[in-house]
Amino acid sequence: MITGLKQYCGAGKSLILRLFVMILTLAAIMAPIRAEPPGTNADSILPFDMLLAPPSPGFVLLGGEPSSVERPGTPTDLALSILNRTEDLNVFPEDFALEFAPYWLFFGRQIDYREYEADKPGTNLLQTLSLSFATTSEAAFGPDTTSSSVALGIRFSLLRGDIDYEFDSLRQKDELLSEMLRKNLNEFSAELHQIHEQDEIVRLLREQRESYIEAIGEFREQLEVADESTRALLDIKIKMHEDNIERVSKQIGERMEQIDGTFISDFRARNKEDLKSIRTLISSMQFRRIGWKLDVAGGIVFDFPDDHFDEGSLSRWGVWLTTGPEWRHWSALGVFRYLGNDDDSDEAGIDAGARLIYDNIKRFAISAEGVVRNFPNTDRSDEWRAALQVDYAIAKNKTVSFTFGRDFEGNKSGNLLTLLNLVMGFGSSRPLH
Amino acid sequence: MSTKVYKSYRLEDNSQVTLKVTIGHGQKGITDVFLGDRKIIDGKLGSFEEKLPGTGRDLNGQSMLCTTIVADIRTETDETSVRYALAGGVKPYVQPLQESVDSPGDVKYYTATFDFLVY
Numbered sequence: 001m002i003t004g005l006k007q008y009c010g011a012g013k014s015l016i017l018r019l020f021v022m023i024l025t026l027a028a029i030m031a032p033i034r035a036e037p038p039g040t041n042a043d044s045i046l047p048f049d050m051l052l053a054p055p056s057p058g059f060v061l062l063g064g065e066p067s068s069v070e071r072p073g074t075p076t077d078l079a080l081s082i083l084n085r086t087e088d089l090n091v092f093p094e095d096f097a098l099e100f101a102p103y104w105l106f107f108g109r110q111i112d113y114r115e116y117e118a119d120k121p122g123t124n125l126l127q128t129l130s131l132s133f134a135t136t137s138e139a140a141f142g143p144d145t146t147s148s149s150v151a152l153g154i155r156f157s158l159l160r161g162d163i164d165y166e167f168d169s170l171r172q173k174d175e176l177l178s179e180m181l182r183k184n185l186n187e188f189s190a191e192l193h194q195i196h197e198q199d200e201i202v203r204l205l206r207e208q209r210e211s212y213i214e215a216i217g218e219f220r221e222q223l224e225v226a227d228e229s230t231r232a233l234l235d236i237k238i239k240m241h242e243d244n245i246e247r248v249s250k251q252i253g254e255r256m257e258q259i260d261g262t263f264i265s266d267f268r269a270r271n272k273e274d275l276k277s278i279r280t281l282i283s284s285m286q287f288r289r290i291g292w293k294l295d296v297a298g299g300i301v302f303d304f305p306d307d308h309f310d311e312g313s314l315s316r317w318g319v320w321l322t323t324g325p326e327w328r329h330w331s332a333l334g335v336f337r338y339l340g341n342d343d344d345s346d347e348a349g350i351d352a353g354a355r356l357i358y359d360n361i362k363r364f365a366i367s368a369e370g371v372v373r374n375f376p377n378t379d380r381s382d383e384w385r386a387a388l389q390v391d392y393a394i395a396k397n398k399t400v401s402f403t404f405g406r407d408f409e410g411n412k413s414g415n416l417l418t419l420l421n422l423v424m425g426f427g428s429s430r431p432l433h
Numbered sequence: 434m435s436t437k438v439y440k441s442y443r444l445e446d447n448s449q450v451t452l453k454v455t456i457g458h459g460q461k462g463i464t465d466v467f468l469g470d471r472k473i474i475d476g477k478l479g480s481f482e483e484k485l486p487g488t489g490r491d492l493n494g495q496s497m498l499c500t501t502i503v504a505d506i507r508t509e510t511d512e513t514s515v516r517y518a519l520a521g522g523v524k525p526y527v528q529p530l531q532e533s534v535d536s537p538g539d540v541k542y543y544t545a546t547f548d549f550l551v552y
Contacts, residue, residue: 109457109514109529112480116459116507181463181502181540182476188542189465189472189500196498196546197470206548209441210494213552245441245552252548253439260437260544267542275540282506282538 057153057299058097058134061318061339067389067403068371069335069355070322072128072157072293097134099153103127119291121158128157132299148307149315153299159323161291167328173285180278184271192263201255209248212241293333295322303343315343320351331357335371346378353385364392373408383408387417434531436515436541441548443523444489450521450549453482454501457514457531462503469495489522492549501543505534515543522549 060068103126104111115123132153165171196202219234219241226234268275298319304312320337333355341347353371360366366389373383387405394400407417444450456462456479464481466474474483485492503513514531530543 104458104510108459108510108512109516109531110455111459112456113459113461114479177461177504177506178463178478181461181504184540185463185465185476185500185502188502189467189498192500192544193467193498196496209550213550216552242552245550249439249441249548252441256439256546257435257437260546264436264542264544278504278540279536279538282504285506287506287508 057155057297057318058132058151058301060297060320061151061153061299061301061316062134062136062149063408067355067367067369067387068351068385069333069353069369070155070295070297071331071333071355071357072160072295072322072326097132097151099130099132101128101130103129117163119160119162119289124157124160128155128160128295130155148304149301150304150312151299151301153297155295155297157293157295159292159294161289161293161326164288164290164328167288167290168284168286170285170287173281177278177281177285180274180281184274184278187271188267191267192260195259195263196256199255199259202252202259205248205252205255209245209252212244212248216241216245288328290326290328292325293323296320297322313342316341316347324354329359331355331359331367333357339373346375346380348377349373349375349383364390366390371408385417434529436530436532436543438517438528438530438544439546439548440519440526440528441550442519442526444492444521444549444551445523446488446490446551448489448492448521448523450485450489450492450519451482452485452497452499453480453516453518453520454499455480455516455518456501456503457516457529458510458512459507460503460513461506462501462513462515464499464501466500467498468492469497489549489551493551495549497547497549499543499545499547501545502540503543504540505538508537511537513541515545517545519547 060070107126111127116127132151132155134151134153136149136151163170165174216238219238223231223234296319299317300314301316302312303315316339318337318339320335322333322335324331324333326333335351335353335355337351337353339347339349339351341349351371351373353369355367355369357365357367368388369386371385373385375382385406385408387403387407389401389403391399391401403417405417407415409415442450452466454464454477462479464474464477465472466477466483468485473486474481485497499517501515503515505511505513511533512531513534514529516527516529518527519525528545530545532541534541
């Protein structure tokens with residue numbers, strides 16, 4: 001699971017509170033580093049594509065996202081974002097987004113690598129489908145209200161590009177991995193097969209079961225010539241022996257489970273170095289997708305004035321397309337978004353924007369974006385947003401990004417955009433998107 | 434869930450048995466299969482479907498050991514899974530197995546043992 005903590009920077013009011021939040025943040029960064037297993041060199045290889053996590057669609061509608069032009073990607077099973085919109089780092093985060101990929105969660109067992117690798121619209125849609133639930137407090141509506149908002153979002157890719165096997169020798173690494181896995185499995189299966197064959201308990205149980213099967217065969221032969229009363233008795237005997245077969249089979253299964261469990265632990269311990277080499281190789285493999293990307297996203301926002309559930313109503317909604325090519329080091333993405341507003345139709349807007357991203361691959365990415373917002377129902381002049389974002393990998397699955405620029409009008413603290421965004425992965429190298 | 438399964442699989446004399454192995458969660462997996470003393474599948478990459486040699490009469494009393502190693506190559510998840518399915522016997526049999534790796538990039542070993550019985 002990945003947690004994103006975003007902090008608005010600004011002039012400090014309470015040094016103690018700010019220090020406290022910083023200490024908590026640092027503790028959160030350090031804890032997962034300590035938790036990494038022995039033999040994992042966290043800083044040696046930093047797959048970067050996972051670090052450019054786009055905001056949940058819900059957060060885009062609620063405002064304050066680090067990038068307005070989201071980068072397409074494959075969703076993780078489950079992700080939690082925690083945002084701190086409060087100024088000056090003085091208050092704990094109150095905004096959350098839960099995003100999950102239903103197809104991977106419920107049908108992941110049926111998706112093999114060939115399907116994962118493919119770039120077909122139908123498959124892409126299912127595999128990249130993510131649903132999100134986001135909530136935010138009054139910060140989105142100004143200091144004089146205590147309203148909360150809840151956003152429901154959806155996102156999926158129709159085009160996601162092909163895995164670039166030429167990048168960073170992925171093809172050679174993939175072949176080497178297959179070779180290492182084959183060698184390891186060859187030893188594993190040969191040893192386990194021998195253990196199964198030699199286990200005395202399993203042998204005796206199989207013999208016992210065989211005797212029941214033979215007896216059933218004899219009873220069936222007798223059935224052919226038996227009279228009515230004997231036939232009933234033979235049927236009972238057959239049933240009893242079938243039950244015995246089930247019972248003994250269950251005992252064999254329990255014994256097999258015990259043998260296999262012990263053997264797997266022992267084999268892992270004996271092959272610790274080989275498994276470490278495999279882990280190192282895998283951590284150096286980057287399954288980057290290049291080619292044309294096309295993402296569809298949307299969401300709806302419900303406002304709850306004064307935090308009263310009964311007064312909740314649909315206020316805003318939006319749908320948008322993000323598309324463009326991604327090359328090895330460069331991406332050029334465009335977004336076209338319609339934002340509806342049921343409370344005030346004058347607030348309905350159309351966004352058109354672009355983002356250019358440069359990936360350094362190992363450590364950092366830098367991107368610039370510009371978005372123009374038009375209000376088709378009023379004479380109000382267009383608004384615009386321009387931002388520069390730098391993402392830096394501080395460790396494996398931990399990154400910090402800084403966004404600086406000019407936001408759309410209407411934020412309570414003006415339109416200066418200065419965001420510090422910390423993205424952390426717990427227990428896995430999973431990307432937030 | 435588990436990574437191990439045992440099943441006594443009941444056949445008819447003339448059964449033609451098919452083994453289907455699916456490596457799930459988009460991960461990379463390799464499978465070996467022993468039928469009796471003979472290795473009939475050696476280092477097969479990915480998901481596959483294979484018809485076993487002989488009929489139910491030939492397979493009766495034999496044991497089949499399937500072992501699969503699955504590597505967690507996807508950064509989006511730590512889950513690994515293997516689905517073993519048999520068809521052609523008295524009843525079709527499907528057993529999905531699933532477990533997450535302890536650390537990203539690790540491997541999981543899956544084992545499935547089938548005893549073929551005709552009675």
